[in-house]
Amino acid sequence: MPRKAIPINELTDKEKNHSTPNKENKNSIGDLNRMLASVLDYISDDDVEEIDMEYLLDHTEGLREWWEEYRESNRKLIEKEIKESLSELPLKDLEKIRNQIKENNK
Numbered sequence: 001m002p003r004k005a006i007p008i009n010e011l012t013d014k015e016k017n018h019s020t021p022n023k024e025n026k027n028s029i030g031d032l033n034r035m036l037a038s039v040l041d042y043i044s045d046d047d048v049e050e051i052d053m054e055y056l057l058d059h060t061e062g063l064r065e066w067w068e069e070y071r072e073s074n075r076k077l078i079e080k081e082i083k084e085s086l087s088e089l090p091l092k093d094l095e096k097i098r099n100q101i102k103e104n105n106k
Contacts, residue, residue, distance in 0.1 A: 031062055031066075032066075034061075034062075035060050035061075035062060035063045035066065038056075038059075038060045038063075039056055039060060039063070042055075042056060042059075042060075
């Protein structure tokens with residue numbers, strides 16, 4: 001029996017699931033390219049003597065949100081590094097860290 005012809009513009013469920021991430025990735029890449037270009041324009045300006053991170057975050061659309069997401073995802077790596085290095089620290093340093101944590105939790 002011949003197979004039923006599927007119209008070209010009709011996507012299967014599997015194809016629909018794969019097409020959305022690609023579109024999102026392209027949008028994300030486009031956003032990152034735009035933000036990178038904006039940052040490079042700023043830091044390559046001869047009139048800028050000192051790079052102002054807050055200026056960049058405030059004046060580059062989407063950069064602050066991206067930066068916060070990046071920092072949060074990086075947080076897990078930082079926590080892991082700290083946990084792994086705790087056993088190597090002397091007791092005095094561990095006590096300082098404990099006191100800092102107590103102060104922050106007040």
